[in-house]
Amino acid sequence: MSNCVALVRAVVLCAGSGSRTGLSYNKILHTVGHKSVLEMTLDGLYGIGVDSITVVISPRDENNVRKITSDCPNLSLCYGGDTRTESARNGLLSLEPCDIVIIQDGARPYTSGETYLRSVASAVSYGSGIAAVPATDTVRMKESDGSSVLIPRDRLYNLQTPQTFRYAEILSAYKSFKGVATDDSAVYEAAGYKCRLIEGSTSNVKITSKEDLFSLGGDLKVGVGFDVHELREGRELILGGVHIPHLLGLYGHSDADVLVHAIMDALLSAAGLPDIGVLFPDTDPRFEGANSMKLLEKIYAEIKKLGFKVGNISAVVMAQKPKLAGHIPAMRDNLARALSADISRVNVSATTTEHLGIVGEERGMAASATAIIQKEEA
Ligand code: MG
Numbered sequence: 001m002s003n004c005v006a007l008v009r010a011v012v013l014c015a016g017s018g019s020r021t022g023l024s025y026n027k028i029l030h031t032v033g034h035k036s037v038l039e040m041t042l043d044g045l046y047g048i049g050v051d052s053i054t055v056v057i058s059p060r061d062e063n064n065v066r067k068i069t070s071d072c073p074n075l076s077l078c079y080g081g082d083t084r085t086e087s088a089r090n091g092l093l094s095l096e097p098c099d100i101v102i103i104q105d106g107a108r109p110y111t112s113g114e115t116y117l118r119s120v121a122s123a124v125s126y127g128s129g130i131a132a133v134p135a136t137d138t139v140r141m142k143e144s145d146g147s148s149v150l151i152p153r154d155r156l157y158n159l160q161t162p163q164t165f166r167y168a169e170i171l172s173a174y175k176s177f178k179g180v181a182t183d184d185s186a187v188y189e190a191a192g193y194k195c196r197l198i199e200g201s202t203s204n205v206k207i208t209s210k211e212d213l214f215s216l217g218g219d220l221k222v223g224v225g226f227d228v229h230e231l232r233e234g235r236e237l238i239l240g241g242v243h244i245p246h247l248l249g250l251y252g253h254s255d256a257d258v259l260v261h262a263i264m265d266a267l268l269s270a271a272g273l274p275d276i277g278v279l280f281p282d283t284d285p286r287f288e289g290a291n292s293m294k295l296l297e298k299i300y301a302e303i304k305k306l307g308f309k310v311g312n313i314s315a316v317v318m319a320q321k322p323k324l325a326g327h328i329p330a331m332r333d334n335l336a337r338a339l340s341a342d343i344s345r346v347n348v349s350a351t352t353t354e355h356l357g358i359v360g361e362e363r364g365m366a367a368s369a370t371a372i373i374q375k376e377e378a
Contacts, residue, residue, distance in 0.1 A: 015080025135156035225368065241260065260293060260295070260335075
């Protein structure tokens with residue numbers, strides 16, 4: 001992995017039948033929008049820069065999985081077995097040696113980059129990193145006489161995947177393990193190793209039932225925003241919070257960051273809130289010269305209050321000059337930070353208008369944005 005000295009491989013388990021979803025095909029092949037559950041899971045792993053991925057499949061899914069993964073770099077397939085334990089073992093045995101291996105359910109499309117990275121860091125330091133969330137239900141253990149004993153909940157955790165380990169240790173644990181385990185931590189522990197938990201997330205769900213498939217899209221709302229500002233001499237050019245050297249800058253009551261204004265309006269529109277002209281009127285002296293990134297943070301706080309987070313943002317800046325491509329990574333970084341979102345959820349592009357109109361004549365710049373916001377898991 002590029003940001004980590006360790007060689008990190010992933011084993012993605014997809015050999016189950018997924019019969020509880022009631023689908024006639026494996027749930028990992030279920031498509032949401034343009035992507036299957038499996039592709040979403042793989043995107044998450046590629047997002048953290050794993051060195052290779054092995055997808056463990058059932059032979060009956062081979063053609064479909066090959067179609068889905070034909071463009072995926074450093075990816076191989078291997079056949080699973082009758083149980084999860086056999087499938088994980090087959091996956092591990094097929095790996096080229098490495099330092100760290102992430103074992104992931106193919107049907108966990110929402111694992112965040114942070115969760116993956118926490119599990120890898122824990123495995124590097126302690127040998128294992130098992131994603132887990134505190135148990136929320138009260139748990140009782142049944143006795144043979146029919147009575148039950150309360151188990152104190154404060155130290156109980158529900159386990160998820162990724163479950164990440166030092167490769168040599170988990171491989172030897174699987175080689176010596178007899179029987180069937182429900183997860184990898186059980187196999188690792190049976191070999192005498194200690195399992196280290198890392199913070200998972202309640203949104204890191206495994207798609208198991210029909211209801212999960214319906215909830216896949218979540219509660220989504222979409223909004224659009226558009227803005228134009230005039231270019232003048234003696235003004236700073238600020239786009240996406242980035243100060244860009246240029247002879248002209250955008251003119252307006254605030255810092256006139258046209259990109260951030262379009263994004264704010266897209267978010268507000270998605271949330272069903274009034275637009276920035278209403279929230280931050282240009283007649284209000286408090287907003288004179290205002291830093292638009294700060295206003296964006298305020299709007300994000302409002303959206304959070306309504307129980308939403310950013311699904312993704314896609315924006316385009318229209319400017320004849322200067323060339324903006326080199327500044328886009330910094331813009332995305334600023335925007336992602338203000339919105340507490342992963343950078344992969346914030347995209348910005350730039351275009352000229354071929355010397356046509358107010359943008360093309362360099363009298364102004366424009367921006368348009370689309371935002372999707374998504375109900376947060378309670
Ligand atoms: Mg504006």
